[in-house]
Amino acid sequence: MYGRYEIPFEYSDDTITLSITEDGDFFRYTREMAGGETVQKTLLTTGSAIVAVNPIEPVNLPKKVTHYLEIEFTPILIEPEGIKIIYLMFPIEIGVIVFGNKKMESVDIFSFCPQKYSLYGPSGGGVITKYFASDIYSSPPKSNRYCTGVIRLEIVNKTPEWANISRTVLDGYSMKIYFGPYVSMLARMEILTPTTAETEFIRNPAASDFQKSVEIYHTLNIPSIKRTYLMEWGY
Amino acid sequence: MSDIFNTSIIFKSSIFATPVYGPTTIGNMLWFFIILVLAVIIAKIVSLNLNRFLKDRVRKNDLNLITKAAYWLIFSIGFLTALPNLHVDLSGILVAGGIVGIIIGFAAQSVVANLISGIFLIFEQPLKIGDNVLIEDTLIIVEDIRIFSTIGKTFEGIYVRIPNEKIFTTTITNYVANTARRFEYAVEIRYQDDAARAIQIIEALIEDEPFCLKKPGPSVFVDELAADGVIIKTRIWAPSEVWWDIRTTMLWKIKCALEKDGMEIPFPQRTIWVNLDDGDSTPKKTIPERNHVAEVRIHTCKPSHPALEKSHPNSITAYNGPDESDKE
Numbered sequence: 001m002y003g004r005y006e007i008p009f010e011y012s013d014d015t016i017t018l019s020i021t022e023d024g025d026f027f028r029y030t031r032e033m034a035g036g037e038t039v040q041k042t043l044l045t046t047g048s049a050i051v052a053v054n055p056i057e058p059v060n061l062p063k064k065v066t067h068y069l070e071i072e073f074t075p076i077l078i079e080p081e082g083i084k085i086i087y088l089m090f091p092i093e094i095g096v097i098v099f100g101n102k103k104m105e106s107v108d109i110f111s112f113c114p115q116k117y118s119l120y121g122p123s124g125g126g127v128i129t130k131y132f133a134s135d136i137y138s139s140p141p142k143s144n145r146y147c148t149g150v151i152r153l154e155i156v157n158k159t160p161e162w163a164n165i166s167r168t169v170l171d172g173y174s175m176k177i178y179f180g181p182y183v184s185m186l187a188r189m190e191i192l193t194p195t196t197a198e199t200e201f202i203r204n205p206a207a208s209d210f211q212k213s214v215e216i217y218h219t220l221n222i223p224s225i226k227r228t229y230l231m232e233w234g235y
Numbered sequence: 236m237s238d239i240f241n242t243s244i245i246f247k248s249s250i251f252a253t254p255v256y257g258p259t260t261i262g263n264m265l266w267f268f269i270i271l272v273l274a275v276i277i278a279k280i281v282s283l284n285l286n287r288f289l290k291d292r293v294r295k296n297d298l299n300l301i302t303k304a305a306y307w308l309i310f311s312i313g314f315l316t317a318l319p320n321l322h323v324d325l326s327g328i329l330v331a332g333g334i335v336g337i338i339i340g341f342a343a344q345s346v347v348a349n350l351i352s353g354i355f356l357i358f359e360q361p362l363k364i365g366d367n368v369l370i371e372d373t374l375i376i377v378e379d380i381r382i383f384s385t386i387g388k389t390f391e392g393i394y395v396r397i398p399n400e401k402i403f404t405t406t407i408t409n410y411v412a413n414t415a416r417r418f419e420y421a422v423e424i425r426y427q428d429d430a431a432r433a434i435q436i437i438e439a440l441i442e443d444e445p446f447c448l449k450k451p452g453p454s455v456f457v458d459e460l461a462a463d464g465v466i467i468k469t470r471i472w473a474p475s476e477v478w479w480d481i482r483t484t485m486l487w488k489i490k491c492a493l494e495k496d497g498m499e500i501p502f503p504q505r506t507i508w509v510n511l512d513d514g515d516s517t518p519k520k521t522i523p524e525r526n527h528v529a530e531v532r533i534h535t536c537k538p539s540h541p542a543l544e545k546s547h548p549n550s551i552t553a554y555n556g557p558d559e560s561d562k563e
Contacts, residue, residue, distance in 0.1 A: 061445075062445055062446075063446075063477065065446070065474045065476050065477060066474075114443075114445075115445035116442075116445055116449055117445055117446055117448055117449070117474060118448050118449040118450045119414060119415045119448050119450055119451060119472065119474075120450075121414075123413045123414055123415045123416065123451070123472070124412075124413050124414070125414070126414050126415070127414060128414055128415065128448075128474045128476075131449045131450075
């Protein structure tokens with residue numbers, strides 16, 4: 001399903017049917033899910049548009065209320081000034097993005113994964129996060145590439161104490177998602193103090209045969225400035 | 236270059252050099268207005284472009300403040316630049332301004348109070364545009380925070396203007412200032428229903444709803460053994476942005492799920508104790524059948540009705556309202 005298509009196009013498997021068909025002067029986008037959900041939209045384009053179907057930042061469904069992703073896992077202890085790599089799962093949202101005249105717009109976003117939200121921090125100043133509970137793996141686990149992705153998280157404990165970690169919060173505005181045999185992200189989490197940590201994404205694919213997903217959360221790319229998220233309410 | 240030269244010649248002509256009052260000529264006044272108009276045009280262009288550039292980057296409230304500040308800053312610079320053309324002594328204005336300020340302060344006390352309150356509100360930000368707030372008894376959605384007043388709209392779509400002084404000095408309840416908020420339901424089930432099972436069902440429903448927050452977690456518990464049934468309290472946290480939608484949909488989902496499992500919301504009911512024999516000291520407890528609750532409710536409307544006393548002690552007659560004998 002993932003990839004770029006010239007319109008009109010049609011994709012179908014056991015779980016989903018995606019199509020953009022010509023309907024008179026219009027193009028009609030249709031998505032039919034196995035559960036019965038059907039979405040239809042009309043596109044007004046000359047027909048030169050390209051459609052990309054790929055995993056996008058998983059913070060949009062069922063309604064956009066945040067741009068943070070929180071992954072909770074079984075608590076782990078990391079030694080003082082230690083560096084360790086773990087693998088976690090994250091939920092996938094699939095975006096159908098149309099390109100025309102060098103501009104892009106998401107036509108549809110859907111997911112095969114259940115959605116859940118949480119609050120990171122106090123209700124007064126914290127942030128709403130898209131929540132996902134994952135197991136911890138020492139190597140990339142097998143995953144359904146239409147439902148869950150794999151995040152390689154490098155944990156760096158910069159404190160002189162053991163750190164107990166049970167979650168990571170990541171900012172959707174700097175997410176770099178790649179797809180290939182599975183969907184992957186690479187991130188880094190630095191433990192700064194006993195209550196704060198900093199997370200950031202690494203702009204690299206898990207392997208050379210992975211393709212970069214189209215990002216729908218854009219920021220100004222200033223090379224010398226890293227976009228990080230400071231987890232100030234514990235980890 | 237020649238145009239500028241020609242323009243300067245025009246301004247040096249005798250008409251423009253004629254003094255109007257004191258040393259100020261018509262040319263000076265023209266320059267004053269030209270600079271002022273230019274300042275207004277530049278201020279408009281800058282504020283419009285700022286608005287376009289920052290629209291998706293800055294909160295609407297801050298965006299308004301920034302564009303207004305930019306507009307008035309450019310206008311003030313233009314005004315101060317233009318003022319020497321009128322040969323105005325700024326130091327004199329400052330002294331006069333002080334005196335005028337005192338007079339205006341007394342004369343327009345409430346206006347000044349509103350202005351100062353407005354400035355403080357902008358800095359303190361107890362409410363933002365789009366917030367759902369209760370100011371005294373008025374529940375509004377804030378649409379604009381102006382320098383003298385705050386404009387809002389009630390849920391019925393009625394325009395409300397509240398002076399800033401009132402907002403600054405009164406209690407404000409902002410329903411969406413915090414990221415998340417909690418709401419609760421009291422769900423009542425019958426005594427014969429399994430409360431533990433009901434809690435399980437409600438918890439599963441909450442787990443399935445994406446916007447019922449995982450943390451802080453929901454709280455579902457038996458809160459009260461009430462007169463007619465067991466009250467299960469359900470407390471749920473939701474993002475402030477969507478809490479009303481969740482609050483309005485979850486209760487019906489809970490009701491439907493409980494009913495699907497065979498549980499019912501109880502009707503008001505009474506347990507009646509009847510003496511079978513005069514000599515029997517241990518009265519028999521009669522629990523109304525589920526399907527006859529409504530009937531029993533009619534029977535117990537007026538237990539001391541004379542008709543009951545006249546009839547057999549064990550029989551119960553329906554009370555159908557006052558009859559002729561009542562009137563006697």
